Amino acid sequence: MAGRAARLVLLAGVATLASGSQGDREPVYRDCVLRCEERNCSGDALKHFRSRQPIYMSLAGWTCQDDCKYECMWVTVGLYLQEGHKVPQFHGKVSLNAWFWSTVFHTKDTDLTEKMDYFCASTVILHSIYLCCVRTVGLQRPTVASAFRALLLLMLTAHVSYLSLVRFDYGYNLAANVAIGLVNVVWWLAWCWWNRQQLPHVRKCMVVVLLLQGLSLLELLDFPPLFWVLDAHAIWHISTIPVHVLFFSFLEEDSLYLLKESKLD
Numbered sequence: 001m002a003g004r005a006a007r008l009v010l011l012a013g014v015a016t017l018a019s020g021s022q023g024d025r026e027p028v029y030r031d032c033v034l035r036c037e038e039r040n041c042s043g044d045a046l047k048h049f050r051s052r053q054p055i056y057m058s059l060a061g062w063t064c065q066d067d068c069k070y071e072c073m074w075v076t077v078g079l080y081l082q083e084g085h086k087v088p089q090f091h092g093k094v095s096l097n098a099w100f101w102s103t104v105f106h107t108k109d110t111d112l113t114e115k116m117d118y119f120c121a122s123t124v125i126l127h128s129i130y131l132c133c134v135r136t137v138g139l140q141r142p143t144v145a146s147a148f149r150a151l152l153l154l155m156l157t158a159h160v161s162y163l164s165l166v167r168f169d170y171g172y173n174l175a176a177n178v179a180i181g182l183v184n185v186v187w188w189l190a191w192c193w194w195n196r197q198q199l200p201h202v203r204k205c206m207v208v209v210l211l212l213q214g215l216s217l218l219e220l221l222d223f224p225p226l227f228w229v230l231d232a233h234a235i236w237h238i239s240t241i242p243v244h245v246l247f248f249s250f251l252e253e254d255s256l257y258l259l260k261e262s263k264l265d
Contacts, residue, residue: 023090033068046064097123204249208250
């Protein structure tokens, strides 16, 4: 029992420290961030950064270190493109955390692992709708995206507090996630439909959104396990894996489009 607990703690530590994406592990990116932080994030340089930082970024909690990571991300992307490589993923921690706790919960069902699985799932849904806001509105109106981010954080805090301190209500949790999920679906689909002619790659996003919405029925319409092994929940988990590969393909093409547009400006 002690050995199993030690392994679980070790896995948790590894998951916390893991970058979760190729770009984060790239030496060029790490060296760039280190040099940027040494140059800009202390002393007079830090004061200069804070003095010229827009108020909406300050309110959103954007730090000098965050700014270095953002700038170095684009430096690394540029080098990848020059060498003919695909654009790497950066900062893939949110999904990694959700998958980790889902695995732990399905391995050992306890009060703690159940709550972590549910709360991380809610975080992923809210993170998706935040990304939708950033892509559809935030690029032109960053203050709106910052305000929306604060609202989502308040919603997540209230949601987690209610389920933790008042009552762990399965019905409420399901209804809340379904409601936010529907807003997410409608928002993404409306934007994709509006831009389908100008941005052909948004069709991938539409397919992803529709597939995830259809697959979510497996969570609502339960049935006995097939061969007493694969129940609806297990099939849902397996089915979402290729969908995320397609969504990453959309994100890659959309990022390249935005990068091209920024160079033209």
